[in-house]
Amino acid sequence: MFLILLLLQAGMIACNRTSKNEKAASDTLSANQVVTDTLSVQTSKIEEEDSRPPAKLLLEVTPQEYQDILVKYDLSPLFLNAEYKPQSAVYNGFYGTDHYRIEMYFASVTKDKNDPTLYHITGKSRYKKNITPFEGEVIIDTAMRFSTSDISSENKNVKGIYKTNGTFRLREAAKLSGSGIFEGTVSIEFTLLTDSNTEFWYLNEIDETQGADLVFDGEWVSYKTGKSKPIIWAKEIYSIGDSILEDFTIGDRDVMINPKYHKLGWDNYWENDEWWNDSPSAML
Known part of the structure; x- marks a missing residue:
């Protein structure tokens, strides 16, 4: 009986760790996506500015x-x-x-x-x-x-x-x-x-x-x-x-x-x- 309880406890700990790891991975992906989106917007702005005709001197x-x-x-x-x-x-x-x-x-x-x-x-x-x-x-x-x-x-x-x-x-x-x-x-x-x-x-x-x-x-x-x-x-x-x-x-x-x-x-x-x-x- 004790062995069964020990196995059930180990399984719950493993599930908690998996859930935490999945959440951390999800948070990391979200952060990376924010950075990527930000860089994409900045790059787009730079490309837009570069494509503008130069000031006529x-x-x-x-x-x-x-x-x-x-x-x-x-x-x-x-x-x-x-x-x-x-x-x-x-x-x-x-x-x-x-x-x-x-x-x-x-x-x-x-x-x-x-x-x-x-x-x-x-x-x-x-x-x-x-x-x-x-x-x-x-x-x-x-x-x-x-x-x-x-x-x-x-x-x-x-x-x-x-x-x-x-x-x-x-x-x-x-x-x-x-x-x-x-x-x-x-x-x-x-x-x-x-x-x-x-x-x-x-x-x-x-x-x-x-x-x-x-x-x-x-x-x-x-x-x-x-x-x-x-x-x-x-x-x-x-x-x-x-x-x-x-x-x-x-x-x-x-x-x-x-x-x-x-x-x-x-x-x-x-x-x-x-x-x-x-x-x-x-x-x-």
């Missing part, structure tokens, strides 16, 4: 606004970097497939009196030891306005932030050896101010020039052979350098040009030798 200007920009404002001080001239009117860039350093100096930039889209440019280029005068033009063909609310109360004199695109054609003196034509596209980002002036706009998170402010991108074509070489130069060469040469800049606080590119003409970047005064100022 550039807006087309109206014909009247485009006309106002071209007629009322003179962009030549930006091309000349007039605030810090004359040494800052020298732009650095990359020339050829080896991306050797080239310097472009704008001696004068004037807006055409009859055509508000046209700017006349004279200057000189220096490639290695060759200094060559050039003359030509920039034609502004499009203007866009940044859709940004980052015009704070501290910038009450800012009317708007804009980007213009255009084309350039700069002809070197044909009589000089190894001369040719620079041609391509130009992009410039700037603000229009309430006092009818302009200045460069430093807003790296939305700009199209990678923070370089003004970029000339195209090719140089030889008069003699007709062969072309890629060329790009900018106001802020540090901003585009790393996209052209690997590790072009190094350092965090004190950014400098990588010494391994000294052989490509970047060994005297900080020297101000006023080379633009060392060659004829007029086209030959």
Whole structure:
């Protein structure tokens, strides 16, 4: 009799344990289902957000606004970097497939009196030891306005932030050896101010020039052979350098040009030798 009672008690304990285990398993499954459902909802939201079209940062200007920009404002001080001239009117860039350093100096930039889209440019280029005068033009063909609310109360004199695109054609003196034509596209980002002036706009998170402010991108074509070489130069060469040469800049606080590119003409970047005064100022 005692043995029978003992067996019945053991069976009841086993049933209780089974019931508790089943309940625990059920609770675990329910908790996992909640987590799964939560992750599913979160993933769905993320996928929904990712599928949304990105915020439109550039807006087309109206014909009247485009006309106002071209007629009322003179962009030549930006091309000349007039605030810090004359040494800052020298732009650095990359020339050829080896991306050797080239310097472009704008001696004068004037807006055409009859055509508000046209700017006349004279200057000189220096490639290695060759200094060559050039003359030509920039034609502004499009203007866009940044859709940004980052015009704070501290910038009450800012009317708007804009980007213009255009084309350039700069002809070197044909009589000089190894001369040719620079041609391509130009992009410039700037603000229009309430006092009818302009200045460069430093807003790296939305700009199209990678923070370089003004970029000339195209090719140089030889008069003699007709062969072309890629060329790009900018106001802020540090901003585009790393996209052209690997590790072009190094350092965090004190950014400098990588010494391994000294052989490509970047060994005297900080020297101000006023080379633009060392060659004829007029086209030959």
